[in-house]
Amino acid sequence: MRVEKDVTNDLTRLSATEMMRGLANRLFSSTELVKAHLLRIEEVNPKLNAVAYRRYEHALKEAEAADHLRLLSKTDPSTLPRLLGMPITVKEMYRIEGLPITGGVHKHRNRLATEDAAVVSRIKAAGAIVLAKTNMSTLTMAHETDNVLFGRTNHPLNPLHTPGGSSGGEAALISTFASPWGIGSDLGGSTRLPAHFCGIVGIRPTYGRISSVGEYPAYSHHLHMNSVGVLARNVQDTQVLYEVLSDHHISPLVPREIPIKWLAQTDKAPIDEELALGMEQLIRAMRDSGLAIESVEGRFLASATALWQNVILQDRGQETITEIQEGSSFHLFSELMKSKRGTSVYHKWILRLLLGARLFPPSEQAIRSFPRQIERLREKFREITEDRGVLLTPLYPTASPRHGKVAHYVYNNMGSRVLPYLVFVNVLGYPGIAVPIGRTKAGFPFGIQVVGGAGQEQVVFAVAKAIEEIAKFI
Incomplete structure (x- = not known):
């Protein structure tokens, strides 16, 4: 079945929720939808270099099988898997049986996975079809996306700029309509920073909410800081994939009943004026809509970057x-x-x-103090958010910079100037979501972050949806 280019554009630009509805109503087939995305990947990837491994033949066969199953279930479509026939991409760090699992490490360039990671098993059981594995930084240990096996992934708007990392391959593909959604990870902002730079939504849930079994690497000394990440082009799509991966249903909440706090910036990590003005405009619009938002100071983030770094380097x-x-x-x-x-x-x-x-x-004394420092940060967060609310913060001081700029700060021991808004969430082990809210004069997108308490994804999604809706009108 041949898919014309204009049809490809029409299908790939639908939201994931619209794609699911179209499949259910038989407006198009899974085969057409998958082919459209494969064509789109081949169109944009030469510029992006976002794909690590393709899975096209398997994907097309699985799409045909999904179409056949849907045809057989004509009388009772409610029995079908929730994501039946839906395309998806997955970060290279997750095992997919029969495909390489390298972590971007030269030593593992020929190693094949013998089983699926837990997240891959879950999306397959839900009927989703993996199109490709996407590029990442070596062992997920950089905030940009580059390694010796697959090279550097570029920003969709300018190849001289970074899409962020380590889930930059996912963000680049999703933002260019080559994938409706995907699975990343987040140890220090690896889902949220690429979402911010590329203008999409990305959540790191509470630690342990989604199983990380089968990911590579899996550092035990990183404690609770790493989490499976979910990326999509809007909040609703992100929520759907999160629900499938976590088996946690999100019930709607009324945002006006949620305490909302706003941390504009910290002294050590000042925000670019253009981004700061955009976020302040959003906060004013939220207040005008009837949401009560209290401004708070950012001093409690002062030690977060050093603590995050020490846990990693211990x-x-x-x-x-x-x-x-x-x-x-x-x-x-x-x-x-x-x-x-x-x-x-x-x-x-x-x-x-x-x-x-x-x-x-870190010294042995510093390592012994980790539990106490982490609990102190959690206590302060609970106090600020009244134990049931959210904290809004920037994600990064600027929109997407040129390649190497983020790494320059981090690897020259200047992470406290750029990372505190991202990594304090990892130190907490709590849920944080990046929501796009605007663009710079140069056209680069930027977002705002919503952070909730442990297990409070419902609150985070409720406020994120409100922000997404309000941002459309500013």
Whole structure:
């Protein structure tokens, strides 16, 4: 069955919810929908470099099977899987049986997954069809998307700019209508930062809400900071995929009954004037709509970046070395020099991470204090949000910068200037969602963040939907 280009554009520009409705009403087939997205991927990927591995033949066969099942179930469509025939993309870190699972590491370039990750099993059981695995940073350990196996992923609006990371491949494809939604991860903003840079929605749920079994890497010393991430082009689509992955139904809430607090910026991480004005305009519009929003100071975020960094570096990089090392020995400074010459099999950013782990490891006393510091931050958050509300914050001080700019801050020990709004959520282990609200004069999108308490995804989604609706009119 041939899909013309204009039909491709019509189908791929639907929301995921509209696609599901169209499939249910037989306005188009899953085969047509999948083919349309495959054509779109091939159209945009040469510029983006967002795809790590294609799964096209399997996807087309699964689409035909979905169409056949829908035809057989004509009398009782309610018995069909919720996502039957829906295309989706998945970050390279999640195992898909028969496909490589590398984490962007040269050592694992030929390793194949022998089973599906939990999130992949769940979406397959719901009837979704995986089109491709998407690019990421090495071992998810950078806020941009680049590695020695697949290279650098570019921003959809300008190839000189970054889509963010580490789930940048997902965000780039979704924002260009090459995928309706996808699965990422979030250790330090890896879902929310690409969503902010690319103008889509991305949530990191409460730690443990979605099973991470079968992800690679899986660092035990990262505690509760990493979470499966969900990305889509609007809040409703994000909620649908979240519900499937978490088996947690989101009931509607009235935003006016939710305490909403607004943290405009911290002194150490000032926000670009254009973004600050856009967010203040949104806050005024929200207040004008009848929502009570109280402004709060950001001093409680002062220690969040250092705490997040110390948790990651507490093993002095040993687990990372174990994962990437080829041969009987590993010499960091030698590899750093080889990296500058372009002859190392290790990416420069993972080497810079290891250098930081060697130069700035937390002391044993600091490591013992982690539980106390984390609980103190949680207590302050609960106090600010009245234990049932949300905190609105920026996501990052700027819209998408040029490649290397985010990594420059992080790997030169200046993360506190750019990361506190992202990583305090990971330190908490709580849900945070990025919602697009505007564009800069140069055309780059930017968003705002909604953070809720542990297990309070319902509150987060309710406020995110209100923001999305209000942002349409400002």
